Amino acid sequence: MKTFLKKIFLFLLVLIPFYIILINIWAYSLPKSASFNLRQISGNTFTRLQEAKKTRNIDILFLGSSHAFRSFDPRNFPNHKTFSLGTSSQTPQQTEILLHRYLNQLNPKKVVFEVYPVLFENDGIESLADILVNDKNDKYSIKAALQSKNIKIYNTLTYALVRDLLNLNSKYKEKEDKRDTYISGGYTQRMLTNNNLKIEEPQFFDLKKEQIEAFKNCLKVLKDRNIEVTLIQTPVTKTKYSSYKNIAEFNTLMSSFGLPYYDFNTLIQLNDTLDFFDSDHLNQKGVDIFNNKLIKKLHIFD
Amino acid sequence: MLFNSLEFLIFLPIVFLLYWFVFPKNLKIQNTFLLIASYYFYSCWDWRFTFLLLFSTLLDFFTGLKMENSRKNRKIWFWLSVTINLGFLGIFKYYNFFIDSLSKLLAQFGFQSNPYFLEIILPVGISFYTFHGLSYVIDIYKEKITPEKNFIDYALFVSFFPLLVAGPIERATHLLPQIKKNRIFEYSNAVIGLRQILWGLFKKMVIADNCAVFANEAFNNPTDLNSSTLLLGAVFFAFQIYGDFSGYSDIALGVARLFGFELLKNFAFPYFSRDIAEFWRRWHISLSTWFKDYLYIPLGGSKGGNWMRARNTFIIFLVSGFWHGANWTFIVWGFLNALFIMPSILLKTNRNNLEIVAQGRLLPSVKEIAQISLTFTLTVLTWIFFRADSLQHAIFYISKLFSFSLTQYPQFSKMDKVFTSLILVLFLMIVEWFGRENKFALEKMPKSWSKLSRYLFYLMLVFLLLMYLVTEETPFIYFEF
Numbered sequence: 001m002k003t004f005l006k007k008i009f010l011f012l013l014v015l016i017p018f019y020i021i022l023i024n025i026w027a028y029s030l031p032k033s034a035s036f037n038l039r040q041i042s043g044n045t046f047t048r049l050q051e052a053k054k055t056r057n058i059d060i061l062f063l064g065s066s067h068a069f070r071s072f073d074p075r076n077f078p079n080h081k082t083f084s085l086g087t088s089s090q091t092p093q094q095t096e097i098l099l100h101r102y103l104n105q106l107n108p109k110k111v112v113f114e115v116y117p118v119l120f121e122n123d124g125i126e127s128l129a130d131i132l133v134n135d136k137n138d139k140y141s142i143k144a145a146l147q148s149k150n151i152k153i154y155n156t157l158t159y160a161l162v163r164d165l166l167n168l169n170s171k172y173k174e175k176e177d178k179r180d181t182y183i184s185g186g187y188t189q190r191m192l193t194n195n196n197l198k199i200e201e202p203q204f205f206d207l208k209k210e211q212i213e214a215f216k217n218c219l220k221v222l223k224d225r226n227i228e229v230t231l232i233q234t235p236v237t238k239t240k241y242s243s244y245k246n247i248a249e250f251n252t253l254m255s256s257f258g259l260p261y262y263d264f265n266t267l268i269q270l271n272d273t274l275d276f277f278d279s280d281h282l283n284q285k286g287v288d289i290f291n292n293k294l295i296k297k298l299h300i301f302d
Numbered sequence: 303m304l305f306n307s308l309e310f311l312i313f314l315p316i317v318f319l320l321y322w323f324v325f326p327k328n329l330k331i332q333n334t335f336l337l338i339a340s341y342y343f344y345s346c347w348d349w350r351f352t353f354l355l356l357f358s359t360l361l362d363f364f365t366g367l368k369m370e371n372s373r374k375n376r377k378i379w380f381w382l383s384v385t386i387n388l389g390f391l392g393i394f395k396y397y398n399f400f401i402d403s404l405s406k407l408l409a410q411f412g413f414q415s416n417p418y419f420l421e422i423i424l425p426v427g428i429s430f431y432t433f434h435g436l437s438y439v440i441d442i443y444k445e446k447i448t449p450e451k452n453f454i455d456y457a458l459f460v461s462f463f464p465l466l467v468a469g470p471i472e473r474a475t476h477l478l479p480q481i482k483k484n485r486i487f488e489y490s491n492a493v494i495g496l497r498q499i500l501w502g503l504f505k506k507m508v509i510a511d512n513c514a515v516f517a518n519e520a521f522n523n524p525t526d527l528n529s530s531t532l533l534l535g536a537v538f539f540a541f542q543i544y545g546d547f548s549g550y551s552d553i554a555l556g557v558a559r560l561f562g563f564e565l566l567k568n569f570a571f572p573y574f575s576r577d578i579a580e581f582w583r584r585w586h587i588s589l590s591t592w593f594k595d596y597l598y599i600p601l602g603g604s605k606g607g608n609w610m611r612a613r614n615t616f617i618i619f620l621v622s623g624f625w626h627g628a629n630w631t632f633i634v635w636g637f638l639n640a641l642f643i644m645p646s647i648l649l650k651t652n653r654n655n656l657e658i659v660a661q662g663r664l665l666p667s668v669k670e671i672a673q674i675s676l677t678f679t680l681t682v683l684t685w686i687f688f689r690a691d692s693l694q695h696a697i698f699y700i701s702k703l704f705s706f707s708l709t710q711y712p713q714f715s716k717m718d719k720v721f722t723s724l725i726l727v728l729f730l731m732i733v734e735w736f737g738r739e740n741k742f743a744l745e746k747m748p749k750s751w752s753k754l755s756r757y758l759f760y761l762m763l764v765f766l767l768l769m770y771l772v773t774e775e776t777p778f779i780y781f782e783f
Contacts, residue, residue, distance in 0.1 A: 001322060001487050008496075011760070018761045019768065026769065031718070151771055 023155055024162050043069060043088040044182045046134040046174040051083075051184065057107045058083045060300065062186070063099075063218070064114025065090045065127075067234040070281045071114070074185030076291035077301065084186030086114065087131060091124035092214035094131055097140045099221050110228045110300045113218070115261075117233075117250040120207040120215070125150050132160040136169065179277075191284050194276040200243035205250055212253070219257060230298055231261040235290060237272040240279040241265045260298075268293050303346040305553045306507050306771075313343065318560055322487055329484055333458050336561070340463035344427070347467070351425040354390065359460045361386055362435035366442045366449035366456075380443040384436065391432050394424055399628030427467035429625060433592055434460050438474045440596055447474055455481050462563070464554040468547070470568040470588035477565070485562030495559025497744040497760075502552030504763050509730050510545030511772035512723045513538040516714055521689055524699045528707035531714060532699060539689045540682045541727050544573060547586070552742055571738045573731070574659050576673035578642040578680060579652035589625070593618050608648050615647050616640045626688070631696055635687040642680050658738050726770065 043066055059080040062072045068086025083106060085098050095113075128148060132141055133156055145157040163169055176182070181189045222229050231254050241247070247263075254261045268290060270276070275286030282290055295301045303309045317339045325332040345352050365383040369376040398419050405417040438459070441447045450456040459478050465471075520527060520535020527535075551568035558565045572584035582590050594603075601614045616637070623636020646652040659674065660666040666674065683700070690696035714720045737743030747756050 001489075004487075004489050004492050007493075011757070014757070015761060015764060019765055022762075022765050023769075151768055155768060 020158055020162065023159050027159050043130075044174065044176075044180065044188050045087045045130050046169070046172065047182050048084070048087070048186045049131075049135045051186065052085060052102050052106065055083050056105055057081075059109050061103075061106055061108035061111045062086060062114065063095050063111060064234075065116055065119055066281060067116055068114040069186055069188050070190065071234045071287055071290060072112070072294075073187050073189070073284075073287050073291055074183065075187075076288060077295070080301065082185055083108075086186070087127060087134075089119060089122060089124075089127040089130075091119045091122050091127055092211050092218055093124045093144060094127045095218050096214050096221070097131060097144055099218055100140045101135070101138060103221065103225070108227060110230070111222055112298075112300070113229055113231050114234055115215075115231050115254055117205040117207070117244065117247065118203075120211045120250070121205050122211070123150075123208070124148075124211070125152060128153055129156040132156050133163070134169075136164050137161060189284050189287075190277050190281070192277040193283060194237065194273050194278055196278065197237070197239065197272060198279070200240050200279065202245050203243050204245050205247075207250070207253070216257075219259070228300060229259050230300055231257070231259050232294075233261075233263040233265060235264045235268055235270055235282065235286070237276050237279045238270075239272060262297060264290065264293070267297065303343055305550065305557075306503060309346065313339075314557065314560075321561060326487075329482075330454065332485075333454050333481060336463075337454055337458045337461065340458065340461040340466060343463040344461065344466055347426045348423065351428075354425055354428070355431060355461060356457075358387060358390065358431060358435055359457045362439050362460070363450070363453055363456045366439060367451070369439075369442050370449050376443065380439060383439045387432050387436055387439075391428060394422060394428055396624075396628045397422075403630075430469045430471055431460055431466060433471045433589075437471070437592060437596065441474055447478075450474070450478060452482075462558070464557040464563075465565060468550050468554070469586075470551060470554065470566045471592050472566055472588070477563070480563050487562065491559050491562070494745060495556040497747075498552045498556030498559065498742055500556075500760060500763055501742060501744045502549045502554075502556060503767060505545040505549030505552065505730065507549075507767055507771040508545075508726055510542045510549055512719075512726065512770060513542035513545065515716075515772065516720055516723065517542050517689065519714055521691075521695075521699065524695075524702050527702075527713050528710045529703050529705045530708055530710050531712040532703050533708065534712050534714070534720070536682050536686050536689075536699075536703070538723070540573075540678070540685050541730075543685065543688070544569075545730070555742070567741055570741075571658065571734055571743075573678055573681075574674060574735070574738055575677050576655045576659055576670060577646055577651075577677055578639065579646045580655040581677055581681060582639070582643065583656075589622065593622055597621060611647050612644060615643060619643075630693050631687045631690050634693060634696070635684050638684045638687065642684070661739060722770075726766075 048069065060077065060082045062068045062082065062084040064086045066086060066088045068090075069084045070086075072082065072084055074082045074084075085095075085102060085106075087094065087098075090098075125148065128141075128144060129152060132145060132153070135141075137145075137157075137160055142157065142161075145153045148154075179190055179192060183189055219229060233251075233254070235241075244250075251261070251263055254263075270282075270286055270289060272279075275282060275289060277283040303313060317336075321332060321335060325335045341352055341355075344355060362383055365379045368379040372379070401417040401419060405415045408415050438447075438450075438456075442449050450459070455478065458481050459472070459474060462472075462477070462481075517535050517539035520532050521539070524532055548569040555565045555567070566588050568586060568588050570584040570587065572581050575581035575584055598614050598618050601617060602610050603614060604611050619636040619640035620633060621636070623632040623634070623639075626632040626635070643652065646654070659670050686699055687693075687696045690699060712720065734743045736748070737745065740746050747759075751759075
């Protein structure tokens, strides 16, 4: 029995370094499709966060998901220094991490917080993995990773910490999606039109308490620094928007925070095929129309 | 508490350490402790059903004693036990099905009915522990065994936690003697047990759960997908159910070994079968032998002419199908299996392939490859009915299979992950092929492998588990039965 228990203990002991080494070999040597429970890199997160490290004292900070980094073109706000900290599928839990990390140096006067109901019912795992592997980790991201109780996040954290330890991100060159162009200021531009219109299944949002709490924490952090916040829901296709069965509840929630809130799906007329490249995201033409409307609507651009 | 859960990862070592370190000297206390641990394990699903388990256990225990004490009324006690056991199973599992089917039948003849459906949760493992108890009662009635006088020992036989929720369906003649005997910790047996658990976890968490993603995509949306996708979806389901159920059985057997018990083998590499008869000697062995011993043989078995053999075979497979679930799809699944096995039954070639394929050889012959392929194809066809939600769903799925789009590229939403999953399935089959002459694939590691190679292999398996496990909770399929 003692030998049996000793061997189990030794096996587990050897497993730890073996796992750490192999996970990194796996990530480097195999295609992305073969590393299910490892990193997801998308939407220029790495490039954006590298630029964020060098950016100081901006006028307007855009927060949110891919809607944030694809919907606010800095070139449309020439009188303001803007930056987007949006990342793919970023939920309020990940926004909290990025605020802790970058708010001091970005030091914005105003914040436009893009809110999307889908992400309030999301567990944030994909976005957390994205941030873990594309930025240097700190106590906030490590704590979030350990609290996730998700093997994908543990694998990604292991891989990310090794990268941090060996400073591998300093030599890393992000692979670009050929359909996208990264524009300084955190914006990702895509010119395509939406050729894949599809019937959208009805959606009932079941918002997670944890995400609402995280969102409130983000608002508190901004309020404590006396930063003016505006909440925005960016446009999606009409087909998609009409599939939301309880959007009124979400809008009511967003309006309850005592901040200006604008659902641009009701404020702007866009063409589902010509102004979007998929049902969720504006293409460059759509962005220009939306930003133009935004400037007229929001006094923060005055 | 699933075997592949954090709760079980905490539960098992605690029970293991207490069992071997605190309670090893007194068999009675050790068995009592194991019984309490088993009831705790079961209560984690739903504590209310522990009362049903206890009732079923008490019923069979006491009717067993009564059959011995009162020889005049043994038939009454026997039928009382069988009726109540099957009655509970019938109510929980089949009441709504019967009422719904009856209502639809009446509607065919123009009668409108207002059927009353029970809103009832199916107790986990009821089909399994009911059959445990029935086998015990039947063996006493047939005077194959004498009734167990110690209630704790009998209750442990029924509720031993590794086999409680999804088998294997044990026999009193096999498990009770082990319960009544002092167990000694055997290092080699425990190591084999750990290997079996590891392999079972790999089959469930890597193979079954990843295949499930694509099987579900195909079966949930057959209208929008081409034939090649549907075909691949059906194949993925074949590996999902194999990985799921045989993986569970491996974990159950491995866990039992850690406590010094040997449970009945439940799977013997069924996808290497050369005909359907062989498949049924290798798939869910404990259930098929249960039906053979307690239904097929009492019905006359293979005695009598072809008519008797055919009749009894159909009855067994239809009942087996019905055992799996209250849906016509399971009955049709059983019927198809009976149909496919019939030629070998009638031609008396059903006992042709008793040893494992290519025994003592590295590779199968061309003929054997063809036989395995045909048997696998027939099996996949029957699995479509097993997986489908309804007969219409199954028939539609099959009709879409046979169309010109069979040569088109599959349309799964994540084709890159499909490829990776297929590689994992291939890895599974290679390991199982090389281990096919053992009780389970990793029972004996290749003699040519050094200790280092073996440990690297185990480390690799654990690593693959961590890399490829599906993070959404996926219950074992057979828990639904």
